[in-house]
Amino acid sequence: MSTLNVNGREHTVDVDPGTPILWALRDSLGMTGTKFGCGAALCGACVIHLDGQAVPSCVTPLSAAEGKKIMTIEAVTDGSDRVGAAVHAAWVKHDVAQCGYCQSGQIMSATAFLKSLPRGKQPSAAEIDSAMVGNICRCGTYARIRAAVADAARALA
Numbered sequence: 001m002s003t004l005n006v007n008g009r010e011h012t013v014d015v016d017p018g019t020p021i022l023w024a025l026r027d028s029l030g031m032t033g034t035k036f037g038c039g040a041a042l043c044g045a046c047v048i049h050l051d052g053q054a055v056p057s058c059v060t061p062l063s064a065a066e067g068k069k070i071m072t073i074e075a076v077t078d079g080s081d082r083v084g085a086a087v088h089a090a091w092v093k094h095d096v097a098q099c100g101y102c103q104s105g106q107i108m109s110a111t112a113f114l115k116s117l118p119r120g121k122q123p124s125a126a127e128i129d130s131a132m133v134g135n136i137c138r139c140g141t142y143a144r145i146r147a148a149v150a151d152a153a154r155a156l157a
Contacts, residue, residue, distance in 0.1 A: 002062045006031070007075035013062070021065055022046050022057035025072060033073035033104050037136075044135030047105040047112075048072050054112035056134075073104035076111050084111045086155045090148040098139035106135045110149045120157045123150065 037045030041056035076084030
């Protein structure tokens, strides 16, 4: 049995501590916003925040989450997270999603990146690209992703 703090709530799951967090979220807690992509931390579809850091949940074991706070796309986009709300609004404004499969991971990475910046800092295109390098978009909406991240940074300034 593992106790997880997910989106500010405590959950107990009967899952092996070596199980990737992704499967505890999806299979045990029914939180399907975090997607399975590659299973090898190469695509970014499964990104969550673990104590504020963007991490691939497909290779991060439950044991690594012990005593830490997990935040998923469900909480980042529910409107209660200022930065997540700005990123989500920019995603809609810039019509980023095409197929949409990678978008939860993209939004999670963008949110963690913007939270890591000093307040008011406007990231360059190169800084945005560097921060988002772990997220693959098979539809190729990278220009819209970059524009949305920059727009969210301006909105947060």
